[in-house]
Amino acid sequence: MRKGSLQSQITSSFLLVVLLTISFFSIMTYVMIRQRFKEMTYQSGQNFVERNVSIFTYYFETNNGWLGIDEFFFNNPHAAFKDIDSTEERFPWIDRKPPSDENKNIPPSPDRLILFTADGEMIFDSDPSEGEIQISNEAMKKAIPIVVNEVEVGKLISANSAGLLRREQLIFIQDIFWTLLASTIVSVLVVVVVSLFLTRRILNPVNSLSVASLKIANGDFTQRVDVHEDNELGEMATAFNTMTVELDRQNNLRRRATSDIAHELRTPLSVLQIELEALEDGLSDPTPDTLQGLQREVAYLNHLVEDLRILALAESGDMMLDPVKLDMGVLASEMAVRVRHAAQEKNINVLVHNADQVYLLEADELRVSQIFFNLLSNAIQYTPENGQIDVYITEDEDYIVTTVQDTGMGIPESDLAHVFERLYRTSQARTRTNGGSGLGLSIVKGLVDMHHGEIWVESEDGKGSCFIFKLPKNWKEKSD
Numbered sequence: 001m002r003k004g005s006l007q008s009q010i011t012s013s014f015l016l017v018v019l020l021t022i023s024f025f026s027i028m029t030y031v032m033i034r035q036r037f038k039e040m041t042y043q044s045g046q047n048f049v050e051r052n053v054s055i056f057t058y059y060f061e062t063n064n065g066w067l068g069i070d071e072f073f074f075n076n077p078h079a080a081f082k083d084i085d086s087t088e089e090r091f092p093w094i095d096r097k098p099p100s101d102e103n104k105n106i107p108p109s110p111d112r113l114i115l116f117t118a119d120g121e122m123i124f125d126s127d128p129s130e131g132e133i134q135i136s137n138e139a140m141k142k143a144i145p146i147v148v149n150e151v152e153v154g155k156l157i158s159a160n161s162a163g164l165l166r167r168e169q170l171i172f173i174q175d176i177f178w179t180l181l182a183s184t185i186v187s188v189l190v191v192v193v194v195s196l197f198l199t200r201r202i203l204n205p206v207n208s209l210s211v212a213s214l215k216i217a218n219g220d221f222t223q224r225v226d227v228h229e230d231n232e233l234g235e236m237a238t239a240f241n242t243m244t245v246e247l248d249r250q251n252n253l254r255r256r257a258t259s260d261i262a263h264e265l266r267t268p269l270s271v272l273q274i275e276l277e278a279l280e281d282g283l284s285d286p287t288p289d290t291l292q293g294l295q296r297e298v299a300y301l302n303h304l305v306e307d308l309r310i311l312a313l314a315e316s317g318d319m320m321l322d323p324v325k326l327d328m329g330v331l332a333s334e335m336a337v338r339v340r341h342a343a344q345e346k347n348i349n350v351l352v353h354n355a356d357q358v359y360l361l362e363a364d365e366l367r368v369s370q371i372f373f374n375l376l377s378n379a380i381q382y383t384p385e386n387g388q389i390d391v392y393i394t395e396d397e398d399y400i401v402t403t404v405q406d407t408g409m410g411i412p413e414s415d416l417a418h419v420f421e422r423l424y425r426t427s428q429a430r431t432r433t434n435g436g437s438g439l440g441l442s443i444v445k446g447l448v449d450m451h452h453g454e455i456w457v458e459s460e461d462g463k464g465s466c467f468i469f470k471l472p473k474n475w476k477e478k479s480d
Contacts, residue, residue: 010203014195015188022187026180033176041169045160048111049144053156056115056146060153069115069124112159112166116143118152127166135162205233209240221248253421265304268297307439310370311422314446321364321450323475328359328368328400332391335372342380343389350376352391359393361400362475367447374440375404375467382465383408399453399470406466411459419457420445444469451475 059069114133115124120140125133135143135157143157159166165173205225212223223244227237275294278284313319333355343350379389383406392403411419422442448455448469455469 010199011192011195015191018191019184019188022184026184030177030180034173037169037173038163038165041160041165042163045111045158045162046142046144049113049156049158049161052113053144053146056154056156057148060146060148066115066117066123066154073124073126111161114157114159114162115146116140116155116157118145118154120155123154130167133159133164139163202233205237209237212240212244216244216247221251265301268301271297304439307443311439311443311446314443314450319367319450321367323362323364326361326363326365326368328361328393328402329355329357331365331368332372332393332402335369335376336391338373339376339380342377346380346383346385346387348380348383348385348387348389350380350389350391352393354393357393359395359400361471361473363451363471367450368471371444371447371469372402372404374444375469378440379404379406379408379465379467382406395473398474399472401468401470404467405464407464410461410463411457411465412461416457416459420455 056069059072060066063069063072112130112133113124113126114122114135116122116135122135139157139162140155142161143155145152146154146156160169208225212225215223221244224241225237227234227241272294275284275290279286279290284290310319329352332352336350336352339350376389376391383389387407389407390403390405392405394401394403420441422439444467445455448471451471452475453469453471455467457465457467459465
C-alpha cells in the first residue's frame, strides 16, 4: 500500500532538516547574543559604578552621612559638584531625574545605580520608576565599597553589574528573539514553497516515466516521454526513449521472425505432406526423384532448425567457446577450398589475399570457420556467374580484420541497417529457394559478438557488398 507520495516525503524531509538546522542556529544565536550582551552590560555597569563612586564618596564626606542623598541627586547634581576640582566628565551620572510629566523626555542614565549601607540596607535608587529591584547576595559581592577615612560607609552597585537587565535592554533582547523566530518561520515557509516547486519539477519527468513504463509493460511500445531538462533527468528521459524505440524494434522483429519461421517451416512441411499423401493415395510412385525431393525438404528443415538453435545459443550467451591459437590466413584459405565447388558451379573465383602471411589470434576455430562459411556462402549466393569474391586479412595492434568483398547485386541503402536481423531478406524476390533461410548473417553477427568483435557491411545497390569483421587477438583480455 502506498503510504505517501515521493513529493511529500522529499518535502517533509527537506522541511525537517531545515527546521532542525535553522532552529538550532537560531537558538544558539539567541543564547550567544544574550550571553554576550549580558557580559557587555555587566562590564559597562562595573565601569559606570567605578566612575561614580567618587560622587557618592564626596557626598558622604560633605554631609557626614547619606541623609538627603535622594533630593541632592535628583534636584541639582551640577551645583553639588561645583566645588570639586574636576570637570563634569569625571561625573558621567548627571541630568538623571526620575520620570515625571515634567522631565519625561530626559534620556535615562547609562545604568541604574543602587546605594547600600555598609550593613546592606538599600538607601538610594537612581531609577525607582523601574520598580523594586532585588539584588542577590551573590551579586552584592560585586558591589564597589565606598570608603571614607578608611571606613566602609556604603556599597555602590548598578543593575547591570548585578547581572540584571533594564527595561530597554530586555526589550532589545526580546526584539532579537522575535526577529530570530520570525526569520525561522519565514525560512521554513520559503523552504516549503521551494521544495514543493523543486520536487514537482524533479518528479514530473519521473511520473511521466512511470506512466509510460506501465503502458510499455502492457504492450504499448509507442510510448515516449518529453525531454525538457539538459541534465541527468534529461539523460534518463533520452535513455528511456531509446529503450522504447529498441523494445518496439525488437518486438516487431520478434513478430516478424515468428511469422517468417512459421512460413519457412510451413512451406517444406506442406511439400512433404502433399508428396506423402500422394504416395499414400497411390497418386505417385516412390521413385528416386520423388524420394530425393522429400529428402531435400527434410534436409532444409534440419538446416533451418540447426540455424535457429545456433542463433539462440549465440544471442543468449549460452554457447560454449573453446578458444585456441588460430592463423586467420590459413583458416581463410581452408574455407575458400570448402566452398570451391559451390563457386565453380557459377564460375565464381574466390581469392584469398596475403594468405601466406601469419595472422594469429585466440578464438574458437569451429565458430570462426562458421563465420567464414556463412559469409562466403552468402557472397556466392548473391554474386552472378563469372563474378569474383576477394578475402582480405589485415591486422592492427589489437585486432585481426577480415574483409569479404563480392561483385554481386549489392544491398540497397535502406536495407543496410537490417541485414543482420533474423530472417531478413533484402528483396521480396529472394525466396528461400534462391536466398537461403535468412539466418546466416544473424548467426555471423551473434558469433562475432561472442568473440567480443565487431562486424559491419558496406554496399551499394548493383555494385557488390563488402562484409568486414574484426576479432581481438587476445581472447583473455577482451573476456575480462
